Amino acid sequence: MSFSRLCHLRCAVRCDLVKVSSSSAFIAKLGGPCAKELSTNSTQRGSVAQHHSKPDWNRAVSEAEKIVGYPTSFLSLRWILSDEIANVALHLRKLVGSNHPLLKTAKNLIYNGKNNMQAWGLIVLLVSKAAGHSPKIPDMEQDKAAGVLHSQRALAEVTEMIRTSHLVHKGLVNMNARQRASITEEPDDMMFGNKIALLSGDYLLANSCSELANLRNQELVELMSSAVRDLAEAEFMGERDDQNNPLPSRPLSKEEREEPTEWDCILEPLPMRGVLGTAAREWAARHVLAAGALLGKSCSAALKLAGHDAHMQTQGYLFGCHLALAWQAYLDLEAFSGPEPSSFSLVGAPLAFTLDARPHLYSYIEAGRASVHHVDYHALYKAVLEGDGLEQTKRVQHEHIARARAQLRSLPPGDARTALANILVAMHQDHY
Amino acid sequence: MACLSSSRLCARVQDKLMCQFGHKLRKQTVFVKLKPPGPSPLRTFGKTCQTVTTCGPTCGAGSLPVPGGLVRRFASNLQSTSTGSLPDYGTQIIDPYRLLEDDLNGIYEDIRSELERNTNQSELNTIATYYFDGQGKALRPMVAILMARAVNYHVYGENSALLPSQRQVAMISEMIHSASLIHDDVIDQSDFRRGKPSVNVLWNHKKVAMAGDFILAVASMMIARLRSDDVTLVLSQVVTDLVQGEFMQLGSKETENERFAHYLTKTYRKTASLIANSVKAVALLSGADESTCELAFQYGRNLGLAFQLVDDLLDFVSSAQAMGKPTAADLKLGLATAPVLFACEKYPELNPMIMRRFQESGDVEKAFELVHKSRGLEQTRFLARKHGAEAARLAADLADSPYQKGLVLTTDLVLNRIK
Numbered sequence: 001m002s003f004s005r006l007c008h009l010r011c012a013v014r015c016d017l018v019k020v021s022s023s024s025a026f027i028a029k030l031g032g033p034c035a036k037e038l039s040t041n042s043t044q045r046g047s048v049a050q051h052h053s054k055p056d057w058n059r060a061v062s063e064a065e066k067i068v069g070y071p072t073s074f075l076s077l078r079w080i081l082s083d084e085i086a087n088v089a090l091h092l093r094k095l096v097g098s099n100h101p102l103l104k105t106a107k108n109l110i111y112n113g114k115n116n117m118q119a120w121g122l123i124v125l126l127v128s129k130a131a132g133h134s135p136k137i138p139d140m141e142q143d144k145a146a147g148v149l150h151s152q153r154a155l156a157e158v159t160e161m162i163r164t165s166h167l168v169h170k171g172l173v174n175m176n177a178r179q180r181a182s183i184t185e186e187p188d189d190m191m192f193g194n195k196i197a198l199l200s201g202d203y204l205l206a207n208s209c210s211e212l213a214n215l216r217n218q219e220l221v222e223l224m225s226s227a228v229r230d231l232a233e234a235e236f237m238g239e240r241d242d243q244n245n246p247l248p249s250r251p252l253s254k255e256e257r258e259e260p261t262e263w264d265c266i267l268e269p270l271p272m273r274g275v276l277g278t279a280a281r282e283w284a285a286r287h288v289l290a291a292g293a294l295l296g297k298s299c300s301a302a303l304k305l306a307g308h309d310a311h312m313q314t315q316g317y318l319f320g321c322h323l324a325l326a327w328q329a330y331l332d333l334e335a336f337s338g339p340e341p342s343s344f345s346l347v348g349a350p351l352a353f354t355l356d357a358r359p360h361l362y363s364y365i366e367a368g369r370a371s372v373h374h375v376d377y378h379a380l381y382k383a384v385l386e387g388d389g390l391e392q393t394k395r396v397q398h399e400h401i402a403r404a405r406a407q408l409r410s411l412p413p414g415d416a417r418t419a420l421a422n423i424l425v426a427m428h429q430d431h432y
Numbered sequence: 433m434a435c436l437s438s439s440r441l442c443a444r445v446q447d448k449l450m451c452q453f454g455h456k457l458r459k460q461t462v463f464v465k466l467k468p469p470g471p472s473p474l475r476t477f478g479k480t481c482q483t484v485t486t487c488g489p490t491c492g493a494g495s496l497p498v499p500g501g502l503v504r505r506f507a508s509n510l511q512s513t514s515t516g517s518l519p520d521y522g523t524q525i526i527d528p529y530r531l532l533e534d535d536l537n538g539i540y541e542d543i544r545s546e547l548e549r550n551t552n553q554s555e556l557n558t559i560a561t562y563y564f565d566g567q568g569k570a571l572r573p574m575v576a577i578l579m580a581r582a583v584n585y586h587v588y589g590e591n592s593a594l595l596p597s598q599r600q601v602a603m604i605s606e607m608i609h610s611a612s613l614i615h616d617d618v619i620d621q622s623d624f625r626r627g628k629p630s631v632n633v634l635w636n637h638k639k640v641a642m643a644g645d646f647i648l649a650v651a652s653m654m655i656a657r658l659r660s661d662d663v664t665l666v667l668s669q670v671v672t673d674l675v676q677g678e679f680m681q682l683g684s685k686e687t688e689n690e691r692f693a694h695y696l697t698k699t700y701r702k703t704a705s706l707i708a709n710s711v712k713a714v715a716l717l718s719g720a721d722e723s724t725c726e727l728a729f730q731y732g733r734n735l736g737l738a739f740q741l742v743d744d745l746l747d748f749v750s751s752a753q754a755m756g757k758p759t760a761a762d763l764k765l766g767l768a769t770a771p772v773l774f775a776c777e778k779y780p781e782l783n784p785m786i787m788r789r790f791q792e793s794g795d796v797e798k799a800f801e802l803v804h805k806s807r808g809l810e811q812t813r814f815l816a817r818k819h820g821a822e823a824a825r826l827a828a829d830l831a832d833s834p835y836q837k838g839l840v841l842t843t844d845l846v847l848n849r850i851k
Contacts, residue, residue: 173637194618
C-alpha cells in the first residue's frame with residue numbers, strides 16, 4: 001500500500017517571511033488524483049461492522065450524532081437569531097414562485113437527506129472524538145460530555161459554513177447577455193436571487209473567517225483558507241456549459257496521456273498535468289478539489305487542534321479525502337440504481353469510465369456544450385449499463401473505503417471510531 | 433426626535449464620534465507606554481533598510497526600471513482640483529506616491545504572481561488578476577505603507593524601515609478590496625469599472641463569484657502566513673464588516689435620523705473599516721503600543737469616511753469619463769447617499785423617493801436635480817472636510833517624519849481628488 005510513503009515528506013512552501021514549521025507540512029500523496037495503483041483488493045469488507053450487520057445510512061448518521069452531542073447543522077438557534085440571516089429569510093420569501101436555484105439550495109440545507117453532505121461537520125467531530133486530544137489541553141477548553149474540544153466544534157461549524165457558502169455561490173444563475181434570451185423567468189427575480197445568493201454566501205464565508213481567526217492558530221487558518229481556494233478552483237476545472245455545469249474532457253489516447261505530477265504539498269494548488277482526459281484521474285482530481293480537500297483538511301485541522309503530530313494530521317487528511325471520494329462514488333452509482341433518471345451527472349465516475357472505454361461516445365457530450373440539457377441522457381445511460389463503468393466505479397469506491405478504513409485502524413477503538421466505521425459500511429452497501 | 437434636522441444630527445454624531453477618540457487619545461498620549469518587547473523593525477531590519485531608504489526616490493527614478501511609469505500615474509490620478517487649498521508644509525513635502533515609489537513599485541505584479549502561484553486553472557487566474565492591472569489608485573496599499581513607515585519612525589526613529597510583513601498587509605488590503613469589487617459588480621450589474629468592462633460583463637457570474645472567493649482565500653492564506661493572531665483578527669473583522677455593510681445597503685430606515693446614522697455605519701463598514709483595520713494591522717506589526725495602534729485605526733477610519741463621502745459627492749458632480757464609471761450610479765442603484773440625505777432637509781419630497789429606492793420613472797433625474805438645487809453637496813463636502821481634518825490632526829501626533837507629513841498630505845489628496 002502506498003500510504004506508508006505518505007509520512008515524512010517535506011512541504012516546500014515558498015514564503016519570504018515566515019518559515020513554515022514542519023508540523024504544517026504534511027503531505028498528500030493521495031491515491032486520488034494520482035490513482036495509479038488501484039488495487040482490487042477489498043477483502044476487509046464488512047469486518048468492521050461490529051454492532052450492526054447491515055446498518056442503514058440514516059441510522060449510522062443519527063447514532064453518530066448522539067455520540068458527539070448535538071447535530072452540527074448551522075441552522076442552530078444562534079444562526080436563526082442573527083440579523084443577516086433573518087434578512088436573507090425575508091428576501092427569500094420574495095423569491096418563492098420564481099425558479100431561482102437558491103430556493104433549491106436552501107431547501108436541501110434544511111431537509112437533511114443523504115444526498116447532501118450535511119454530515120461533514122459531524123465527520124469532523126467524530127474524527128476529533130475518535131482521536132482524542134493531548135493531555136496538556138486545559139479542562140476549560142473541553143466539551144467533556146461530547147468528548148471534543150470547543151475549538152473543534154467551532155472548526156466543524158466552519159467546515160459546514162465553507163461548504164454551504166460554496167454551494168450557495170455555485171447556485172448563482174448566469175445572467176450574461178448571451179444567455180439572457182434563454183431565461184424565461186423574470187430577469188429581475190433572477191437578478192435579485194443572485195444578489196441574495198452572493199451575499200449569503202459571502203456572509204457565511206466572512207463568518208468562517210472570523211471564527212477561524214478566533215481559534216488563534218495561524219497554521220490552521222492557512223490550511224482552511226487553502227480549502228476555500230480549492231473549492232474555487234474546482235469550478236474552473238475542465239469544460240463547462242453556459243451555466244458552468246461541468247462536462248467531462250475528451251478522453252485521450254494512451255500515447256497522449258502525460259505522467260501526472262504528485263500533489264506534494266496540499267497548501268499548493270492541485271497540479272493539473274496529466275489529469276484532464278484520463279478518466280480515473282480526472283474524476284478524482286475534480287472531486288478532491290470540490291469535496292475531498294475541504295473534508296480532508298478539516299479532519300486534519302481537527303487533529304492539529306487536539307495537539308496531534310504531523311503524522312496523525314496527514315492520516316486525518318487522507319481519511320477525510322478518501323471518505324469524500326468514496327461518498328462521491330456512492331452518489332454517482334445511485335443514479336444508476338433505481339429507475340432511469342431523466343438526467344444525471346455528466347462527470348460521474350460510471351460515465352467517465354464508459355467514455356474512456358468508448359471514446360466515440362464523446363459526441364453525445366459535445367451536444368451539451370451550450371447546455372447540459374441538450375445531452376441525450378438516455379443513450380448515455382444505456383451505454384453505461386452496457387459497459388463495465390459501474391463495476392469500475394464500485395472498485396474505485398471500495399478502494400477508497402478500504403483506504404479510509406485503514407486510516408481509521410490507527411485510531412484507538414471507541415464509540416466514535418465505530419460510528420465512523422458504520423458510516424463507511426453504510427456507504428458500502430450495494431444499491432441494487 | 434424626528435424634528436432634529438439631519439445636519440444637526442449628523443453634526444452630533446460627528447462630534448460624538450470625534451470626541452470619543454479625540455479626548456481619549458489625548459489623555460492616552462500622556463501615559464505613553466514603553467516600547468513593547470519583541471522584534472523591532474529597527475533591530476531586525478535596520479541595517480539592510482537603511483541603504484534602501486537612502487537610495488530612495490532618486491534611485492527609483494533613475495536606475496530602476498519603472499514599468500510603465502506606474503507610480504507617476506498614481507500621483508496624477510489623485511491630482512487635486514484646487515491647488516490653492518494645499519497648505520504649505522515646507523520644501524521637504526512631496527507627493528506620498530513619490531515618497532513611497534520604491535515600496536509601491538511592483539506591488540500589483542506581486543499580487544498577480546501571488547494569485548498565479550495559487551491556481552493551476554488559467555481562466556481563474558485571468559479573472560482574478562483582471563483588476564490588478566495597475567490602473568487603480570492603489571490608495572489602500574499607499575496609506576498602509578505610509579502609516580507603516582510613519583509608525584516605524586515614530587517608535588524606532590530615523591533608522592527604521594518597512595517590514596516585509598507590513599508590505600504584505602498593503603497587498604492584502606488591495607486584494608480584499610478587489611475581491612469585494614468583483615462581488616459588487618455581480619450584485620450591482622455594473623458595466624464599467626476603472627474605464628474598462630467590468631468582470632461580470634466578460635465572464636459568467638458563477639465564475640466571477642468564485643474568483644472573488646478565490647482572491648479572498650489567497651489573501652487569507654497570506655494573512656495566516658504572517659503568523660500573528662492579532663493581525664488575523666483585525667483583518668478578519670474587515671471581511672465581516674464588508675458583508676454587513678452590503679447587507680445594510682439592501683434595506684433603508686424609515687426616519688431621517690435613523691437613516692443618517694444607518695448611512696454612516698454603512699459607510700464605515702463598506703469603506704472605512706478596510707483602511708482603518710489595515711493601518712491598524714501595520715501598526716501592530718511594527719510593535720507600537722496600544723494608543724499608537726488606536727491612533728492609526730482612527731486615522732484610517734476618518735480618512736476612509738472622508739474618502740467615501742467625497743466618492744458619493746463625485747457621483748453627482750464628476751463626469752463619467754473622469755470617474756471611469758457611470759455617474760449618478762448610486763441613485764440608479766436605489767441608494768440614498770449623503771448629498772441626497774442632506775438635500776432631504778430642504779426638499780422633503782425626496783423622502784418618498786428614497787423609500788421607493790428611486791424606482792419610478794423620473795425619480796433619478798428629479799432627485800439629481802434637487803440635490804444640485806439644495807446645499808446637499810456643500811454639506812457633504814463640509815462633513816468630508818471635518819473627517820479629513822480629524823485624520824490630519826491625529827497624524828500630527830506621530831513623530832515628525834516625511835511619512836508623517838505624507839499622512840497629513842494624503843487627507844488633502846483624498847479631499848481634493850477629482851476621480
